[in-house]
Amino acid sequence: MKNQSSPGILEILLIFLFLAAGAGCAGEYRYVTPEKKQAKKPPSQQAVPGPAPSLPAPEPVPDPEPAPAPRAATPASGEKSSQEMLDSALGFCQASDDFWEHGDLDNAIDALDQAYSLILKIGADNPPEIQQQKEDLRVTISRRILEVYASRHTVANGDHKVIPLEMNSHVERALKLFQGKERKFFISAYRRSGRYRPAIVKALKAAGLPEELSWLPLIESGFKVRAMSRARALGLWQFIASTGYKFGLKRDRWTDERMDPDKATRAAIAYLKELHQIFGDWTTVLAAYNCGEGTVLRQIRTQKINYLDNFWDLYGKLPWETAFYVPRFLAVLHIVNDPGAYGFTLPPVDAPVETESVTIDKQVHLKTMARYLSVPYGLLRDLNPELRRNSTPDRPYALKLPKGKGAVLLARLGDIPVWRPPRVAYVRHKVRKGESLSVIARRYRTSIRAIMAMNRLKSSRYIKAGWTLKIPTRRSRRALSSPPPAPPAYKIKGKYAEYVVRNGDSLWRIAKQFGTTTEAIQSLNHLDTADLRIGQILTIPRGIPELARIKTRKYRVLKGDSPYTIAQKNQMKLSEFLRLNHLTPRSTIFPGQILLVKTE
Structure with a gap:
C-alpha cells in the first residue's frame, strides 16, 4: 500500500480512471451475478487480508493468451473466464465498501486496486455484454477511489511542483x-x-x-x-x-x-x-x-x-x-x-499589524471599545473584519487587538456598556421584471441607499428579477445599552420544550439555558444557519442529548492528521468522531482547526 501522503502510481491511476469514465460516471455499476443476487455480502476480512501487496486475489489470474480470432475464445483449462474475473472484481468492490464503512481506508483502496487489476486482464475480444459489464465496473472503481481518497482528508506533503511561469x-x-x-x-x-x-x-x-x-x-x-x-x-x-x-x-x-x-x-x-x-x-x-x-x-x-x-x-x-x-x-x-x-516601479507595501487575541463574552460595539482603548476605530474594524455588525457577538468571541491592548481591555471591560443592535422592521419584496431600486424605493417610501445597505448591494444598477430584497420600513428603534433580557417563558410538551424567540436571543444562549447544544437545536428544527427571528418557535430537547453527555476536550488538528487517525489516537470510532464534530466522510479538515474528542 502506498504511503498515505504520497499516492504516487495509484493517484495517477485514479486520474486516468476518472477521466476515462466520461459521462458514465453518473451511474452505478449495474451488473450483479445470479449468485450475488442470492448473497450480496462482501468477502470477509479473512478472505481479503491486509494491505497490498499482501492482499491476493481469490485465485491466481494468469495473463490471457492472445485470441486467435476476433470472437471470444473458450478459456484454457486452469484459466478464469472473463465472467469469472468480473465476478471476482465485483467481490473486491463490495469488500472495499465494507472496509470503507468500518474506517479501514487502506484495505478499501487495496481491494479496489485488486479489482482493477482483474478487469485489466479481460481482453477486448469479448461479447458486447461482457464489455459493457467491464466498462460499468471500471466506472464504479474510479468513483470509489475518488470517494475513499476524499474521505482520507490527506494533507499535502510539500512535494508539489512549482507553478510553471509560462509566457504566451x-x-x-x-x-x-x-x-x-x-x-x-x-x-x-x-x-x-x-x-x-x-x-x-x-x-x-x-x-x-x-x-x-x-x-x-x-x-x-x-x-x-x-x-x-x-x-x-x-x-x-x-x-x-x-x-x-x-x-x-x-x-x-x-x-x-x-x-x-x-x-x-x-x-x-x-x-x-x-x-x-x-x-x-x-x-x-x-x-x-x-x-x-x-x-x-x-x-x-x-x-x-x-x-x-x-x-x-x-x-x-x-x-x-x-x-x-x-x-x-x-x-x-x-x-x-x-x-x-x-515598466513597473513597485511601491513599499503596508506593514502587518502586530496583534494579540482576547476572548470576551460580552456584546460590545467596536466604536465604543475604541474610545475606551484609545485606538482608532478603523484599526479595530480592520483587525476584526469578520464582525458583520462591527460588534462582538452574544457568545464568547476571540477579539483581535493591537499588541499590548489586551490587558487594557480586560481591565476596563466592566466599564464598557453592552450594545444591542437596532431593531429595524422590514418587509420582503420579490423583484419583478423591469423593476429598479428607485421604483421599489418610491413604492415603499424609503431610499435606495437604505435598501442597498440592508441587502449589502454594491451597485444600485444591478438587481435581477426573482431576487427577494429586504425593504426597511419606518418602524425602528435605537440601539440600547442595557442588561440582557430576562429568560422568556416556554411550554413543556412531552420530551421537548417549545421556546418562543425573544429580542436578544441567540442559539448559544438558548442552548446554554436548556443544557443542550446549538447543533442539537439546529438539527431538531432543521436550521441551516444560526440566524433566528423574533417570535420564531423552536423545539428544544429536554435533558442532555447523548453526544452532549460525552466528556470532551479540544483537539487542534496537526499536519498529516485525518479524521481516521484522530479517532484512532483518541480511542474513538470513526463514525462517533464524525458525529461529535458534525462532519461527513467527505468533509475536509485542515491544520490548526479545533475539533472535539472524547476524554476519560
Whole structure:
C-alpha cells in the first residue's frame, strides 16, 4: 500500500480512471451475478487480508493468451473466464465498501486496486455484454477511489511542483491590461498585500504548497478583506457561502468567517489541496478554483483527453472569465518577479499589524471599545473584519487587538456598556421584471441607499428579477445599552420544550439555558444557519442529548492528521468522531482547526 501522503502510481491511476469514465460516471455499476443476487455480502476480512501487496486475489489470474480470432475464445483449462474475473472484481468492490464503512481506508483502496487489476486482464475480444459489464465496473472503481481518497482528508506533503511561469499570447494580453487601464488597481493591491501576504506565505509553506499562490488574492479581491463579487463571493479568497461552509468557514448574523484573513487562508489551502489531488497541475487547479471543479471536469470529458497536465488545451473551452483568470495570475507572477522588465516601479507595501487575541463574552460595539482603548476605530474594524455588525457577538468571541491592548481591555471591560443592535422592521419584496431600486424605493417610501445597505448591494444598477430584497420600513428603534433580557417563558410538551424567540436571543444562549447544544437545536428544527427571528418557535430537547453527555476536550488538528487517525489516537470510532464534530466522510479538515474528542 502506498504511503498515505504520497499516492504516487495509484493517484495517477485514479486520474486516468476518472477521466476515462466520461459521462458514465453518473451511474452505478449495474451488473450483479445470479449468485450475488442470492448473497450480496462482501468477502470477509479473512478472505481479503491486509494491505497490498499482501492482499491476493481469490485465485491466481494468469495473463490471457492472445485470441486467435476476433470472437471470444473458450478459456484454457486452469484459466478464469472473463465472467469469472468480473465476478471476482465485483467481490473486491463490495469488500472495499465494507472496509470503507468500518474506517479501514487502506484495505478499501487495496481491494479496489485488486479489482482493477482483474478487469485489466479481460481482453477486448469479448461479447458486447461482457464489455459493457467491464466498462460499468471500471466506472464504479474510479468513483470509489475518488470517494475513499476524499474521505482520507490527506494533507499535502510539500512535494508539489512549482507553478510553471509560462509566457504566451494570453499572458501577454493580461500584462498589457496591468500595464494600462488596470495599472492603478495593481499598484494599490500590491501595496495592500504587505499586510496579509507574510502570514499567507507562512501558511502555504507549512502546508507544502507553492508560495506563488500567495498572490492569488491580488486577482481575487485586490487584497481587500471585505471585497464582494456579483456572485456574492466574499473576502480575500472570494469564497461563496456554500464552498466556505464546506471548508469550515462559518456564517451567522454576527460573523462571516470568509472575511477573516487567517481562517479564509486555511480554508483556501484546504480547497487548493483538494483540487490538486484531482487535477495534478497548478494551472488547471487555478481554473477550477475560479469556476469550480465540476465545470473543468465537464470540459475535460467533452474533449476526451487522457491527461490533465496541459491547461492550455482547455483554454478555449472554458468560460472566458475563467480561462483568462489563469493568464492574469501568471502575469502577476511575471511582474512581481521582474517589475522593471514590464515598466513597473513597485511601491513599499503596508506593514502587518502586530496583534494579540482576547476572548470576551460580552456584546460590545467596536466604536465604543475604541474610545475606551484609545485606538482608532478603523484599526479595530480592520483587525476584526469578520464582525458583520462591527460588534462582538452574544457568545464568547476571540477579539483581535493591537499588541499590548489586551490587558487594557480586560481591565476596563466592566466599564464598557453592552450594545444591542437596532431593531429595524422590514418587509420582503420579490423583484419583478423591469423593476429598479428607485421604483421599489418610491413604492415603499424609503431610499435606495437604505435598501442597498440592508441587502449589502454594491451597485444600485444591478438587481435581477426573482431576487427577494429586504425593504426597511419606518418602524425602528435605537440601539440600547442595557442588561440582557430576562429568560422568556416556554411550554413543556412531552420530551421537548417549545421556546418562543425573544429580542436578544441567540442559539448559544438558548442552548446554554436548556443544557443542550446549538447543533442539537439546529438539527431538531432543521436550521441551516444560526440566524433566528423574533417570535420564531423552536423545539428544544429536554435533558442532555447523548453526544452532549460525552466528556470532551479540544483537539487542534496537526499536519498529516485525518479524521481516521484522530479517532484512532483518541480511542474513538470513526463514525462517533464524525458525529461529535458534525462532519461527513467527505468533509475536509485542515491544520490548526479545533475539533472535539472524547476524554476519560
